[in-house]
Amino acid sequence: MLEWIVIVSVLSLLLFSLLRVHVLISLVISSLIAGLMAGLDLITALDRMVEGMGNQAGTALSYILLGAFAIAISRTGITDVLVQVLIKHLSGKRITLVLSIAGIASLSQNLVPVHIAFIPLLIPPLLKVFDQMKIDRRAVASALTFGLKAPYIMIPAGYGLMFHESIQEAMQSNGLFMERTSVSLALIIPGVGMIVGLLIAVLISYRSPRDLHQLGEVPEEALEHDTPVTFNRQHAATMAIIVFALVVQIVxxxxxxxxxxxxxxxxxxxxxxxRDGEQVVSDGIKVMGTIAMIMLVAAGFSEVLKSTGAVDALIETTEPLLGNQKLVTAFIMLLVGLLITIGIGSSFATVPILAALYVPIGLVSGFSPLAIAALIGTAAALGDAGSPVSDSTLGPTSGLNADGKHHHIFDTCVPTFMHYNIPLVIFGVIAALVL
Known part of the structure; x- marks a missing residue:
């Protein structure tokens, strides 16, 4: 019955989150539930969770440093220039503005690898504009999540390079060798699903005006951008340093x-x-500290599930259910992957777990290496959109809720789950069948 540990603990995590229990508390409780179901005492379960937190220590540190880097960038005023450009050229053009935000977010995964650290700097100053234009913030959340996910799925640069290489290494460790370029090729079709989801969210689901004036207060930073800011040497130096940091990161x-x-x-x-160094780092911790901590506890939750044998049991239980029909097999594999990844909330962290499941089942079921790579990448990406503990949902909420008008679960997680996880499953199955 170990396989039920994964199901019950993940469902409890989602239930607590829907009941508006803070994500951090939900993760801790769900981890303890998993440990108790596996026969561990409370202290041992807690120890396992704390031990697992160390697996994401490097990721947490990178988020903190990226947060500090983003704060340093913002102090140069270059984000004010960007906000002014958006307001000047896109005021009144709701759809174009939302799609532009999706484009800017996409650059955060490769060209300027600050990941989600740019959101608390760029989005709060635009909240007043969103309200004046009656833009549905669920559309903005969908645009931001698209920019945080689609580039690393489709583009082998920055975070995308790391993601594709992690899939290649995980497949190789399970006996299936592939070139990294082949992995990138396999993920194009699931990436197209992300594009379809974005267009549906922006052009159909959340196109209608939405008035939020009656809720919350516009933050001060949203009111401090009336003074024109001109591009200067400091901004040019900032851009040069950003490029250098990108090159260093890639190399x-x-x-x-x-x-x-x-x-x-x-x-x-x-x-x-x-002299501003201490304040920059402190502000970076404020911006990214909560998310880094949630990622640490999510790693602890993952460790509890793995160390109790629950994930292995789920894999063993799933294998006999898969028949010779590739369509059914691919669909079931992605559903199992969704169950595993949405509770952990990290696409990168779940790749090794998924590869251990998908490589042997995929080979037995007759899938090509390209198809298996597509299934692994798609299932891993499912853990980002819609998960209450994913940085791809926590990040957008951190910016959009600066004035208290945006709910993490119902305004970020539910919309992104609907518009990205559903297309990802559909296009992931298509990729498995045609590759």
């Missing part, structure tokens, strides 16, 4: 080194005064 393969090098250059070239 080293380490987000921590890339973010750290960017921070050091910001202070070394006096783009940001050295």
């Amino acid at each position: 080293s393969g380490q987000l921590i080194i890339g973010a750290l090098s960017g921070l050091i250059l910001m202070f070394a070239f006096k783009v940001v005064p050295f």
Whole structure:
């Protein structure tokens, strides 16, 4: 009955989140539920969770440093320039503005690898504009989540390069060798599903005006951008440092080194005064600290599930249910992947787990290596959209809820689950059948 541990603990996590229990508390309780169901005592279950948190320590540190880097960038005023450009050229053009935000978010995964750290800097100043234009913030949440997911699925650069290489290495560790370029090719079709989901969200589901003036208060930072800001040498230096940090990150393969090098250059070239260093780091922790902590506890939750044998039991239970029909097999594999990944909320962290399941089942079922890679990548991506513990949903909420008008579950998680996970399953199955 170990396989039920995964099902019950993940469902409890989702239920607590829907009941508006904070995600961090929901994760801890769900981890303890999983441990108790496996026969562990409360203290042992808690120890397992804490031990597992160390698996994401590097990721958490990278988020903190990226947050500090993003704060340093914002202090140069370059984000004010961007906000002014958006307001000047796109005011009154609701759909174009939302799609532009999706494009800007996409750059955060490769060109300027700050991931979600840009959201609390870019979005709050635009909240007043959203309200004036009566833009449905669920459309903005969908646009942001698209930008945080689609690039790493389709583009082998920045986070995408890391994601594709992790799939290649996980498949190889399970006896199936593939070139990294082949993995990138396999993920194009699921990526198209993301594009379809974005267009449906922006052009159909949330196209109608939505008035939120009666809720919350517009934050001060949304009112402080009336003074024109011109592009200057400091902004040019900032852009050069961003490019350098990107190159360092790509060459080293380490987000921590890339973010750290960017921070050091910001202070070394006096783009940001050295005396502001302590405040920059403190603000970076404020921006990204909560999300980093949630990612740590999510890793602990994952460790409890794996160490109790619950994931292996779920795999063993699933295998006999799969027949010779590729369509049915692919669909069931992705549903199982969704169940595993949405509770953990990290596409990168679940790739090794999914590969251990998908490689042997895929080979037995007659899927090609390309199809197996597509299934692994799709199932891993399912853990980002719609999951209450994913940085791809936590990030958008951190910006859109700056004035208290945006609910994490119902305004971010539910819309992104509907518009991205459903297309990902459909296009993932298509990829498995045609590749």
